[in-house]
Each structure stands twice: as structure tokens, then as C-alpha cells.
Amino acid sequence: MRYDNPAAPAAAPAPSGPRRPLGPTAGDAQPYDIATLREISRRVLWLATSIVDAANRGRPNDTGVKVGGHQASSASMVDIMVSLWFHELTALDRVSVKPHASPVLHAVNHLLGDLDAKYLPTLRAKGGLQSYPSRLKDHDTVDFSTGSVGIGATAPVWAAIAHRYLRSRFDATPPAGRFISLIGDAELDEGAIWEAVADPAVSGLGELLWVVDFNRQSLDRVVPDVQIHRLRGMFEAAGWQVVVLKWGRAAAELFALPGGEELRRRLEEMPNEEYQRLLRADARELPDRIAGDSAGPALRDLLAGLPAERLAAAIRDLGGHDLELLLDTYRAVDEDRPTVVFAYTVKGRGLPTEGHPNNHSALLTEAQMEALARACGTDLADPWRLFEPGSAAAELCARRGASLRREPVTHAEPASVPNALGRRHRVPVSTQATFGRLLADLTREAPEVAARVVTCSPDVASSTNLGGWINKTGVWSATDRRDWFADDPERLLKWSEAADGRHIELGIAEVNLVSLLGELGATWSRWGQRLIPIGTIYDPFVSRALEPWSYGIYSGGQSILVGTPSGVTLAPEGGAHQSITTPSIGLEQPGCVAWEPAFAQDLEWCLLEAMRKVGVPGGTSSYFRLTTRPLDQSLARLPEDGPLLERRRRQAVAGGYRITDHAPGAEQVTLVGVGAIMPEVVRAAELLAEQGITAGVVCLTSPDLVFRSMQARGRLTGGDGGGTIDVLFPAASAAPLVTVLDGHPHTLAFLAGARGDRIRCLGVTEFGQSSDLRDAYAIHGIDTAAILDAALSVTGR
Known part of the structure; x- marks a missing residue:
């Protein structure tokens, strides 16, 4: 139904379909x-x-600063x-x-x-x-x-x-x-x-x-x-x-008079600027301004016979x-x-x-x-x-x-999110692939939590490793849709759309994705039903989606945004798909914890920690930066002993841990790495050891949380009181720092303030180009040779 000026809507076509109660029956009970x-x-x-x-x-x-208003x-x-x-x-x-x-x-x-x-x-x-x-x-x-x-x-x-x-x-x-x-x-x-x-x-x-x-x-x-x-x-x-x-009814009455239809056409066809000028003109000028040079006799007669006040009121009606x-x-x-x-x-x-x-x-x-x-x-x-x-x-x-007036929202008792899912991460695997496997594991290991998880994607579900989750849970649709490929034996992704699905697929529009995440993440406070919304997006497009996602957080929406794949690690894709500034963006975003785990076990722990804080009073959003580079999981040197493994978990969810097992006071340089670059960091430490230089290796899962820890030092409340930063960089064990990540190097520059160390920050500062992984790391100075050179330089060698 479309109508242009229903001065009497009863004359408009009757709407089709079922009717929602409106007017006196739904709003005010009185006429x-x-x-x-x-x-x-x-x-x-x-x-x-x-x-x-x-x-x-x-x-x-x-203050001299205007207050303003509208x-x-x-x-x-x-x-x-x-x-x-x-x-x-x-x-x-x-x-x-x-x-x-x-x-x-x-x-x-x-x-x-x-x-x-x-x-x-x-x-x-x-x-x-x-x-x-x-x-x-x-x-x-x-x-x-x-x-x-x-x-x-x-x-x-x-x-x-x-x-x-x-x-x-x-x-x-x-x-x-x-x-x-x-x-x-x-x-x-x-x-x-x-x-x-x-x-x-x-x-x-x-x-x-x-x-x-x-x-x-x-x-x-x-x-x-x-x-x-x-x-x-x-x-x-x-x-x-x-x-x-x-037009309102008073104007419609004029349009019904002789010459009124011409008056209506004249007002509707004039540019907006000319109409606005009528509103500012003296009422006595209106007949001439409206008539212009082309008014017909009927319109001129109408304008001449109208009281100025009535005409002025009508054009405003x-x-x-x-x-x-x-x-x-x-x-x-x-x-x-x-x-x-x-x-x-x-x-x-x-x-x-x-x-x-x-x-x-x-x-x-x-x-x-x-x-x-x-x-x-x-x-x-x-x-x-x-x-x-x-x-x-x-x-x-x-x-x-x-x-x-509304009744206070009653919150459903939230399902308890486990600390771990029990998967043994032994073979080389990327964090992106691990992410997909963990969601699939969740349906088996923690079904009550999985029931609250809803994933979203702007047409990149399969390429961000949501396929396993979708095959297990289905795609949500307001109404069931027939799957015409259900009998295709060659199809790997089962795209079954029904009202019981747990994945929502949108068109290729990142703004829509994060806007939906914000509202899915606010259902606990609107209607008392907790959801844990997780959206996947190509990491280079996080900046495009940042304002609406930030708006959602500001409005109380809690969600998890997964940016993957990321950085120049996505070497063959070239500069258009290589994200540089997203680590800094994540660190600086209020109401959000930014994570970039390197290893599969770290991602499992950190993702569960992030889920625990979504959809609850006092909760927070999270941003994960993941890659497609498979890493040797033995590089993480996970403890086998139960209490030590739990200690590592607590360190990982607090922001980082030390991989090397020597005392911090014994090292001559500390190498700090984040994410996919960790193999180069570990290899550089090994080469330094061959030169007789003891290098400590710190793996950060969240530079964001480490920065907060440093800021919390000396505060009476807030943060962890500096505990994490002091464990990673003990004040009594000063050593020069070399930081490296697949992102802008200033992200980790704050670490120089942890204890006043000399520092070299390696990272990506230029647009990339298509290449293989080794060439990409060499081009941007984040390969093993660059880390080794920076460590030797900062130690005066």
C-alpha cells in the first residue's frame, strides 16, 4: 500500500494480511x-x-565552551x-x-x-x-x-x-x-x-x-x-x-477549492529552498511569491481571496x-x-x-x-x-x-561456562581453524552454553571456519526454507535454514553484522534472555565496522567479534586484505578486551573467558584477532602437571606468560611476541643462545590486558593491581626489550614504561603486497633475522 497524502486514510486501500491491534485497543484504552x-x-x-x-x-x-542543544x-x-x-x-x-x-x-x-x-x-x-x-x-x-x-x-x-x-x-x-x-x-x-x-x-x-x-x-x-x-x-x-x-487537513481544505489543485502542484514542485523561503516571508508577500510568473487565473483568484493568516497557516500545515x-x-x-x-x-x-x-x-x-x-x-x-x-x-x-510503565527485567540464570573443553592441541594448527573446532566442541562438552551461542557472519561463514558449527547447529531463519542441495553428496557445508538454527547469515555488509551483534548482545537486559553472540569478519574490515560496533558496546550490547584472517601473515592476498592497525584499535576500544592468542590452547582458554563475560550484568565485549597460519603447538611448552597447567591458563587469560624457564634475572634481552609471529620469536631466542646471549621469551595473549595491568599499578581499585605486568617484567630483572607483532609496532611500545627498559618495536607500518609468507615477513622486518638484529642492537652488540 502506498499513499501520498491520506487526509482521510479510510479512503486508502485496506491493508492486507493479519492486523496487529492498534490505536485505542493497543495504546490508550480511551478514544x-x-x-x-x-x-x-x-x-x-x-x-x-x-x-x-x-x-x-x-x-x-x-569555560568558553558552548553547551549547545537543538x-x-x-x-x-x-x-x-x-x-x-x-x-x-x-x-x-x-x-x-x-x-x-x-x-x-x-x-x-x-x-x-x-x-x-x-x-x-x-x-x-x-x-x-x-x-x-x-x-x-x-x-x-x-x-x-x-x-x-x-x-x-x-x-x-x-x-x-x-x-x-x-x-x-x-x-x-x-x-x-x-x-x-x-x-x-x-x-x-x-x-x-x-x-x-x-x-x-x-x-x-x-x-x-x-x-x-x-x-x-x-x-x-x-x-x-x-x-x-x-x-x-x-x-x-x-x-x-x-x-x-x-499535508494536513487544513491544507487539504484549500486544495479542494477552485484553484486549489494548482496551488498544491505549485507548492509540491517548487524546490525545498523556495518553500523554506516562504516560511520566513511576511504573510502579505505570500500570494505574489506563490503565484510567481506562471500562475493561472484560478490560482491567482484563490490567492487573492484568502486571508494572509490563513494562507500562512496552510503552507505550514x-x-x-x-x-x-x-x-x-x-x-x-x-x-x-x-x-x-x-x-x-x-x-x-x-x-x-x-x-x-x-x-x-x-x-x-x-x-x-x-x-x-x-x-x-x-x-x-x-x-x-x-x-x-x-x-x-x-x-x-x-x-x-x-x-x-514496564516491569523490571528478570534475568534467567546464566549457564556456567567451563574453563576448558578438554581437546588436546598437538598437531600444527592455526587459530582460525581452532576457533571453528572449539565451537563444534562446545555443542558436545557444554551444550547449555552452546544453546546460548549465536554466530553471525556477512557472507564469510565458511571462509572464517564456521562450517563445523553450522553443520551441527544449522542456519537460523524466521521461517523454514527448503534445502535444495540436501541430497548433494559433494556438499561439505550443510546450509539448512530453519527456526532452530544458531547461525545468522547476512549479506556482505560489515555494518549490519556488528549492528546485529550489538542487539543480540543486549537481549539479556531487554528481555532477560542471555545470548552469547559471536561474529566473524575479515580482519582488514574491522575498521569499517568499528563505529557501529562501538555504538553497540556504548549502548550496552556485549558480543565477541572475531577478525580473521589478519595481518601480512595473509601474504598472498596482498595489501588490500592485510590488516595493520587492528591490534591498536582493539587495545583502544572501551568496553572491550582485545585478544590475539598464538596457540590453540591459549585460544580455547581465552575464548571461554570471553564468553563467560558476555550477556551478564557488568560484562564486556571481546575482539579476537586470528590467522590462518598453522603453528607448531609444542612451541608453547605447555606444562603437563595439572596445577602448573592451571597456572598457565590463569596467566593466558590475564594477558600473557613466559615461555622460557630460566629466571628473568638471568636474561640479557627479552623478546615479546604476539600471535602468529611466535615461531620467529622463539627461533630468534634460540639463535641468540648460540651467540651466548640469554633471551627471555614472553608470549602475550592480550596486549590490552597487559596495558591495563600496567595502568593499574598503585591504584586502590580497578585492574589487577599491576600483577600481570610485574610477573612478565619483574622490576628487579631489567633487560632491553624487543617487541614484535604482525601489526603496527606502536601497539606494544607502552612496554618500555613497565620498568624503563630500552626497547625496539618491530611491526608493520606500510601497505603490503602479494608474496609468500617468508617474503612478507622479510619485507616488513618481522622475520627471524630482523628480530635477531634488533636484539643484538638493543644489547649493544
């Missing part, structure tokens, strides 16, 4: 009183504007949000609010009794309301953090998929309603939007509703030309229902400000596919800055605030007051607040 809703809209406009005003004009600021961007969203929160929504619905409308969300929550007035003057202050909606940091109900433009808008898409996955796997999962995104039209410039819209898994999500605040302005300008036709076509091509609310039209539209959309509503609005609606091309960060003066208070029926001296008790508005606020 709406439009006059009361409009009164609430005026108060929300006032509160949202005052929240920004208090943060700027009302708060001392001697009064105009908030104003255009007021009617859309009032129609939802004060009538349409249920407690089961989840809503993502565009970043610059956070004051509207807080104003709404205040009227609903969900936010104390003491917080309203605290926007962007320490301990106060965040600059953009924050699920973890704000004091009222926020369903999705936003702020990363375009990424928060897509979060409800992935939350809907996450909930569908839960419902298909766990009977005790609470129900959910609609997943709604309130989006600024400028956000549609972001690629993340279209990667999500176009994914094949999205077209069947009828619980998705996007409402676009189509105010045709961005930060710096009026969006040029007329964009709606292109945008509508893109959504429709992806299988979405598109609804365009261009857009669909996104018509509460009745919005409410009728919500009930008229289909259920069997996602819907996007383009709600035309005026940026700054109801403010003196209305429609101005530079109103994005403009702030009202005190005189303008006083005038707005009078227009909204309130008082600048008492900005946060609620409606009079017993009034229709107060009763509606109380009723809606009660109906939207």
Missing part, C-alpha cells in the same frame, strides 16, 4: 481527544525548548512523538529517537512521570541528561542510544531480528511489540541506513515502523531540490511499504504536524512488511527560528522564551510545572504513564 493532545503538544514544545535554554542561558559557564530539531518532532507516546505506544514497543530530539523525549517522559523535574535543567551537565538519548546514562526510559547518525536509527531493525531469534529458541522469552525508529531526513544520507534497508532479512519484518521527520533541512543547509521521489523508490525497491504524509492524520496512519499500515512514513514537518515549528536555514543550533533569547511561554500557556519563571491536577491533560498523562 483520543484531539484538543487535549494538542494541549500536550504545546507543553512538550515548551519543555523541550526550555531544557536546551536552561542548559545554555540558565547555567553558569565560564531547539529547532526538537520542535519538528513534537507532534510525531506526542501522537506516539500519548496514544499509540504500548509498553511492549521499543522506540529509537533521533539524536537531536533528545529534549523532546525527556519532556515527554517528565509529563508521563518517568523523569523528575530536577533533571530537566541538567542537559549536557555532569550526572545530568546526556546530549543524545543514552540507554545506559540517562535517568529516564531510553530504549536505544542514538548519536551516531544513521546507526541508532537502524538499531530497532536488529533488535527485531534479535527478538525473533529469541522467541524461536526460548519459550520463556517475553513478547515484544513494534520496533520504531524516529529518524531525521538528513540521516538518510548515511550508508548504514541503506545497508540495513536492503538486507534481505529485513523485508519480512512487519513489526518495523520508521517515521522520518521530513523537515528538509540538515545542519548547514536546506536540502536541495525535491528528494522524496528518489527516497520513496529506494524503500519500495527493498520491499517496504511507503506512506507519505505531506504539513502531515507531520497533524495529530489526527498521524494516529489514523499508524492504524492503516500493513503488518507483513516494514513501513516507512515520510512525515513532512517544519524545522523549528512554533519557534521564532521556524524554517530558517541556519536554525539548527540557534538558541532563543530570553524575550523569545517569554513569548513562547505565553503562546504555550505556561510561565518562564516556573518552566517545569505539570498540568493542573484533574485537568484532561493531567489525567491523560497519568493514564499513559501507567500504561507504558
Whole structure:
């Protein structure tokens, strides 16, 4: 169903498919009183504007740094949000609010009794309301953090998929309603939007509703030309229902008059810039500006006969400000596919800055605030007051607040993750291959944990060694799909898609992958069902996925991202597929532990440790950097004795261990390696020994945790108090350091501060080229010869 201006949606085609209860049966139990809703809209406009005003004009600021806020961007969203929160929504619905409308969300929550007035003057202050909606940091109900433009808008898409996955796997999962995104039209410039819209898994999500605040302005300008036709076509091509609310009922009444159709065409065909100029013009100028040079007699007669005030009001009467039209539209959309509503609005609606091309960060003066208070029926001296008790508005606020209140989430008892799986890692094997085997082992050794694991991949499942896991657990699909290759005896990967699968495959879009990981990793806090989401991605593309993954962590999503294969170790693939900066990225990412184990047993221990901390209160995400290079597992020199093996495990999950068995004080140089480069490090130590130089060998499983250990020294709380760094690099046993990894060398440069040692840092600083492994290591100076030379140099030989 598509309609352009349903001034009377009853005339629109009836939606097909089953209907979800909407309107009075699902939101407010009472029929709406439009006059009361409009009164609430005026108060929300006032509160949202005052929240920004208090943060700027009302708060001392001697730093010279502006506080900021977005009064105009908030104003255009007021009617859309009032129609939802004060009538349409249920407690089961989840809503993502565009970043610059956070004051509207807080104003709404205040009227609903969900936010104390003491917080309203605290926007962007320490301990106060965040600059953009924050699920973890704000004091009222926020369903999705936003702020990363375009990424928060897509979060409800992935939350809907996450909930569908839960419902298909766990009977005790609470129900959910609609997943709604309130989006600024400028956000549609972001690629993340279209990667999500176009994914094949999205077209069947009828619980998705996007409402676009189509105010045709961005930060710096009026969006040029007329964009709606292109945008509508893109959504429709992806299988979405598109609804365009261009005009409200008052404007529609003018269009029904003689000359009205020509008036409508003229307003709709003019560029956005020309329309915006009408909003700033004196009402007496409007007839001439609208008529231009080509108006016909009927249009000129219509314009001449209209009072200036009525014409000025009509051109501002857009669909996104018509509460009745919005409410009728919500009930008229289909259920069997996602819907996007383009709600035309005026940026700054109801403010003196209305429609101005530079109103994005403009702030009202005190005189303008006083005038707005009078227009909204309130008082600048008492900005946060609620409606009079017993009034229709107060009763509606109380009723809606009660109906939207949610019960605290009850968390299911998490399955206990074992310390080890019992596999003996003896033959040469890569960490990438080990990763796939460990997941397959998990289904046998720890089935309760495996039941909570869900893997995801952007069309690289088989090439990142998820094949064994997929063969055991299947591919998840909202509906069972026939496997046409089930009888093919030559097929190794069993791609069976059903509702009980545990792997979710997406198209080749890393942004979608990590966005889904974030929402799968938030199900424990949304619906009380723990998942352990693990996503695999080619390591060179971690940087492409970093912002949305970081957004997911910031929003409370806990997940494990596996980047593989990595580094110039992937020598034949050349520079395009050789990652350099990802070790540093992992070390620097908040809310995440970065791991790069060299040996299979280390990976087993560290992966289980990471899984233990996912999907639980106080948990954390993890990033694993793996390679396809098989390593001789005997190089790890694993202890055979049980207590010593457990000691090694604890060291591995704390960040690293010493391979050499001599006392640290006996060594003349310490070689520190990470990941696939360890054979070269060990061989260099052997060659040094032949030269009469005793070299210690430290294998780091997580430079991230070792750095944290060093930072924790002397602190009363936090970290391990420096224990790990002191075990690896005892202060009384100083020796020069040579660090080496298949990544940028500055990742390990911090180790010079552990005890003030001289240091040489080897790593990759240039783009690579196709070669074999030995040539790649030699080109970048991380081969055995380079390590040997660095060790001799740093010891003065």
C-alpha cells in the first residue's frame, strides 16, 4: 500500500494480511481527544525548548565552551512523538529517537512521570541528561542510544531480528511489540541506513515502523531540490511499504477549492529552498511569491481571496504536524512488511527560528522564551510545572504513564561456562581453524552454553571456519526454507535454514553484522534472555565496522567479534586484505578486551573467558584477532602437571606468560611476541643462545590486558593491581626489550614504561603486497633475522 497524502486514510486501500491491534485497543484504552493532545503538544514544545535554554542561558559557564542543544530539531518532532507516546505506544514497543530530539523525549517522559523535574535543567551537565538519548546514562526510559547518525536509527531493525531469534529458541522469552525508529531526513544520507534497508532479512519484518521527520533541512543547509521521489523508490525497491504524509487537513481544505489543485502542484514542485523561503516571508508577500510568473487565473483568484493568516497557516500545515492524520496512519499500515512514513514537518515549528536555514543550533533569547511561554500557556519563571491536577491533560498523562510503565527485567540464570573443553592441541594448527573446532566442541562438552551461542557472519561463514558449527547447529531463519542441495553428496557445508538454527547469515555488509551483534548482545537486559553472540569478519574490515560496533558496546550490547584472517601473515592476498592497525584499535576500544592468542590452547582458554563475560550484568565485549597460519603447538611448552597447567591458563587469560624457564634475572634481552609471529620469536631466542646471549621469551595473549595491568599499578581499585605486568617484567630483572607483532609496532611500545627498559618495536607500518609468507615477513622486518638484529642492537652488540 502506498499513499501520498491520506487526509482521510479510510479512503486508502485496506491493508492486507493479519492486523496487529492498534490505536485505542493497543495504546490508550480511551478514544483520543484531539484538543487535549494538542494541549500536550504545546507543553512538550515548551519543555523541550526550555531544557536546551536552561542548559545554555540558565547555567553558569565560564569555560568558553558552548553547551549547545537543538531547539529547532526538537520542535519538528513534537507532534510525531506526542501522537506516539500519548496514544499509540504500548509498553511492549521499543522506540529509537533521533539524536537531536533528545529534549523532546525527556519532556515527554517528565509529563508521563518517568523523569523528575530536577533533571530537566541538567542537559549536557555532569550526572545530568546526556546530549543524545543514552540507554545506559540517562535517568529516564531510553530504549536505544542514538548519536551516531544513521546507526541508532537502524538499531530497532536488529533488535527485531534479535527478538525473533529469541522467541524461536526460548519459550520463556517475553513478547515484544513494534520496533520504531524516529529518524531525521538528513540521516538518510548515511550508508548504514541503506545497508540495513536492503538486507534481505529485513523485508519480512512487519513489526518495523520508521517515521522520518521530513523537515528538509540538515545542519548547514536546506536540502536541495525535491528528494522524496528518489527516497520513496529506494524503500519500495527493498520491499517496504511507503506512506507519505505531506499535508494536513487544513491544507487539504484549500486544495479542494477552485484553484486549489494548482496551488498544491505549485507548492509540491517548487524546490525545498523556495518553500523554506516562504516560511520566513511576511504573510502579505505570500500570494505574489506563490503565484510567481506562471500562475493561472484560478490560482491567482484563490490567492487573492484568502486571508494572509490563513494562507500562512496552510503552507505550514504539513502531515507531520497533524495529530489526527498521524494516529489514523499508524492504524492503516500493513503488518507483513516494514513501513516507512515520510512525515513532512517544519524545522523549528512554533519557534521564532521556524524554517530558517541556519536554525539548527540557534538558541532563543530570553524575550523569545517569554513569548513562547505565553503562546504555550505556561510561565518562564516556573518552566517545569505539570498540568493542573484533574485537568484532561493531567489525567491523560497519568493514564499513559501507567500504561507504558514496564516491569523490571528478570534475568534467567546464566549457564556456567567451563574453563576448558578438554581437546588436546598437538598437531600444527592455526587459530582460525581452532576457533571453528572449539565451537563444534562446545555443542558436545557444554551444550547449555552452546544453546546460548549465536554466530553471525556477512557472507564469510565458511571462509572464517564456521562450517563445523553450522553443520551441527544449522542456519537460523524466521521461517523454514527448503534445502535444495540436501541430497548433494559433494556438499561439505550443510546450509539448512530453519527456526532452530544458531547461525545468522547476512549479506556482505560489515555494518549490519556488528549492528546485529550489538542487539543480540543486549537481549539479556531487554528481555532477560542471555545470548552469547559471536561474529566473524575479515580482519582488514574491522575498521569499517568499528563505529557501529562501538555504538553497540556504548549502548550496552556485549558480543565477541572475531577478525580473521589478519595481518601480512595473509601474504598472498596482498595489501588490500592485510590488516595493520587492528591490534591498536582493539587495545583502544572501551568496553572491550582485545585478544590475539598464538596457540590453540591459549585460544580455547581465552575464548571461554570471553564468553563467560558476555550477556551478564557488568560484562564486556571481546575482539579476537586470528590467522590462518598453522603453528607448531609444542612451541608453547605447555606444562603437563595439572596445577602448573592451571597456572598457565590463569596467566593466558590475564594477558600473557613466559615461555622460557630460566629466571628473568638471568636474561640479557627479552623478546615479546604476539600471535602468529611466535615461531620467529622463539627461533630468534634460540639463535641468540648460540651467540651466548640469554633471551627471555614472553608470549602475550592480550596486549590490552597487559596495558591495563600496567595502568593499574598503585591504584586502590580497578585492574589487577599491576600483577600481570610485574610477573612478565619483574622490576628487579631489567633487560632491553624487543617487541614484535604482525601489526603496527606502536601497539606494544607502552612496554618500555613497565620498568624503563630500552626497547625496539618491530611491526608493520606500510601497505603490503602479494608474496609468500617468508617474503612478507622479510619485507616488513618481522622475520627471524630482523628480530635477531634488533636484539643484538638493543644489547649493544
